[in-house]
Amino acid sequence: MKEIDYLAPSSLGEAYAALQTGKTSAFLAGGTDIIVQLREGRKQVDQLIDVKHIPELVSYKWTDDGGLEIGAAVPFAEIYGDAEIVHRLPCLIDCATLVGGIQIQSRACFGGNIGNSGPAADTIPALIALGATLTVGSADGLRDIRLEEFFTGPGQNVLGSGELIVKVNIPPQPANSGSFFHRFIPRNEMDIAVVNVGARLDLDSNGERIEGARISVGAVAPTPLYVAAAGDALVGEAPTDEAFARAADIAADAATPITDMRGSIAQRVHLTRVLTNRALNEALARSRED
Amino acid sequence: MPTRRTHIQTNLNGEEVDFLCEPRQSLLEVLREELGLTGTKEGCNNGNCGACSVIMNGRVVNSCCVLGVEAEGAEVTTIEGVAEGEALHPLQQCFLEEAALQCGVCTPGFIIASKALLDSEPSPDEGRIRHWLAGNLCRCTGYDKIVRAVLKASDMEEVSA
Numbered sequence: 001m002k003e004i005d006y007l008a009p010s011s012l013g014e015a016y017a018a019l020q021t022g023k024t025s026a027f028l029a030g031g032t033d034i035i036v037q038l039r040e041g042r043k044q045v046d047q048l049i050d051v052k053h054i055p056e057l058v059s060y061k062w063t064d065d066g067g068l069e070i071g072a073a074v075p076f077a078e079i080y081g082d083a084e085i086v087h088r089l090p091c092l093i094d095c096a097t098l099v100g101g102i103q104i105q106s107r108a109c110f111g112g113n114i115g116n117s118g119p120a121a122d123t124i125p126a127l128i129a130l131g132a133t134l135t136v137g138s139a140d141g142l143r144d145i146r147l148e149e150f151f152t153g154p155g156q157n158v159l160g161s162g163e164l165i166v167k168v169n170i171p172p173q174p175a176n177s178g179s180f181f182h183r184f185i186p187r188n189e190m191d192i193a194v195v196n197v198g199a200r201l202d203l204d205s206n207g208e209r210i211e212g213a214r215i216s217v218g219a220v221a222p223t224p225l226y227v228a229a230a231g232d233a234l235v236g237e238a239p240t241d242e243a244f245a246r247a248a249d250i251a252a253d254a255a256t257p258i259t260d261m262r263g264s265i266a267q268r269v270h271l272t273r274v275l276t277n278r279a280l281n282e283a284l285a286r287s288r289e290d
Numbered sequence: 291m292p293t294r295r296t297h298i299q300t301n302l303n304g305e306e307v308d309f310l311c312e313p314r315q316s317l318l319e320v321l322r323e324e325l326g327l328t329g330t331k332e333g334c335n336n337g338n339c340g341a342c343s344v345i346m347n348g349r350v351v352n353s354c355c356v357l358g359v360e361a362e363g364a365e366v367t368t369i370e371g372v373a374e375g376e377a378l379h380p381l382q383q384c385f386l387e388e389a390a391l392q393c394g395v396c397t398p399g400f401i402i403a404s405k406a407l408l409d410s411e412p413s414p415d416e417g418r419i420r421h422w423l424a425g426n427l428c429r430c431t432g433y434d435k436i437v438r439a440v441l442k443a444s445d446m447e448e449v450s451a
Binding site: 001002003004005006008028030031032035036038039040048050052075077100101102103104106107188189190 | 294296312313314315316335336337338340343346349350351352354355356357359360403406421422423424425426
């Protein structure tokens, strides 16, 4: 690795100031991507700004209305032991526990996975399904961005050069709602998604009618996709196999994958249909849990 | 330009340690090259193989994906800190008894990762052990003997607890 400067600001203000020095910068949170990218010469910067000493970035809290705000640099492993998160937002556990092995999950974080903006990133379809927004900060203040509007291409996003992802906001989920994240890889662990899908279903109080649905698919386009039409097609329907199959067809039609070493176009379109269907069924089962 | 080195203080294997390192150096490089602790191995050096696993502030991490400067104020346990004097840790004893190693390069990482598991979950089942150790690669054993050794160590720890 080339020589770099290391800064560890203890407030957002100090972090923004560090961005104004005229040097090229990258943020260091879990380091599981950026350290490797710098070492292998895939990225070059003058300074690394370690954000793990900024209190807002390394803590999480429930909001008064039942939403969850997760600091961008909270390591995945930190939420596994939180019984309330496991119970109320199991979809977060689904996706985080599939990112690398436990060594990666001890350090990697939602902010890093989002900031890297990989088309196959595992936490993103789950977060989009949950309706997450990002709070992004700069010297000018804070702004919120809907997660599905954040990505512009592989490794590309709308973040400005003076901006930092501060937190991920999961809105309160409706009472009869369930969410699930599914990934296909050719083995059990430690691989990058061929396709991944996050799905959320909101049912009426009888569990007989779908009031809302959100479906997001990864690794089938230059960015993670939010397929609004697939969810909208379910609204007003009963949660039947036929309705789920129609939504899965819409998701598969929205997929524009490439053929690469992980899978072909045909396989990825097929997997989009299968995983969407399964994720909807699992989300339905969860909506019926306490 | 002179190399910029930062003074870092960390608790390493239960002892307060000072060292100087450059910001670009990984914790793995610092352990092996600055502190002479060569039990922690370099495998892939990109976060895939787990050979460089250490426990940092209670969690198992790949030391190739941590900067040395990040160890300021941290508690770090390496393979050198697992035995108590001459007394092997139950995991070390069980790896020997179950022949859970061949070339041995991955072994320190497996023992550290397994220790992190047993420290938080004393009685994991086989599925849990296999899932937990997914981030540690072994190209010799085929894993079965490693998993058996961890299961046996968890039984021993239960008896001694």
